[in-house]
Amino acid sequence: MKKVLLFIFGLAIGILATYLFLNPIENSETMTDPKGLISPEQIKKLDQAYNSRHTLISDSLIDTPDNRSSWYSIEEIESYIEYAKNQASELGYTLDGLRLYAGAYPDTEEGPGLMTMFFVPTGVKNMSEGSTIPIAQGGGGKGEDIDGGDGLNHGSEGVPPEANYPQ
Template sequence: MKFPFYKGLVVFILLSVFSCQPKPEEVSLDLSAKKIKPALAEKMSKKFVNETSKLLMLSAEQDTIKEKPPYRLSVSSWYSLDELQSYINESKRQADSLGIDLNGFRIYVGVFPDEEIYGKKRNQMAFFISPTGNRSVQQGAFLLQEKFPGDIPEIDPLEYGSDGEPPISTYPQIE
């Protein structure tokens, strides 16, 4: 009769231990002041494509139209939820190991070099994400932090998302 009691006790202890483990904290901020309506997003996206296409086709030396833009235009980049969450988690771990307070991410626009090694992204506009944070700086007996979040070049930026199809498609892109 002792065996079932001990077995039950072990199960009870294991359940108690695992149910007491802290659950991942879900952050919930009021972003209502930072959101825009879909109609405005569509208007902004179309304006970007139209104006950028015009700019890229104007020659810097003359007011003549080139045959084609100097690089392929992209207006969006897509990342899965898992890719973004993994990148955020990895960036947090790396920043912690560097003694940097990770506080956000900056999104950059760039153009891949016109080199074969970049495949289909060769000579194409792209967006990449760079973690930002404040570094603690020792000055005398005081430990100070930078006033503005700076990029953390020790952590590789994330790019290689999927571009919209075709890359010049404007908002909204719906299946």
């Protein structure tokens, strides 16, 4: 009887070892490429195509070079995403993204208001806590700007502000 139990135990260990060897445990957080990636060549084309609009706006409205970009640190963005998730939940939304807006500061006595870019949280309104159907949650796509949600602004401008890609 002992030999049979040892044989079964050894067989089970062998099967487990073979399974683990043939099917290694992979990291559950496998990286995938984000949708919408563009190459540096495509970035340059988009940047150059914007030149005429930028020149038209800057030359007709202000006499100083206007901003072409905003820079945010990874820490700022990660912190903002966590903040936006919590605030969205408090406001009855599920955060599903961030919308990037172009804006401009108001003119002051010191000079014209320059361009800025800022993030606004987007999400879907939580309709029912018991529903597991995405359509019932208002989901299935790009959410609306979260009413009452704080945005993220005050990124650093380019050096110099009107610099094209790459800086």
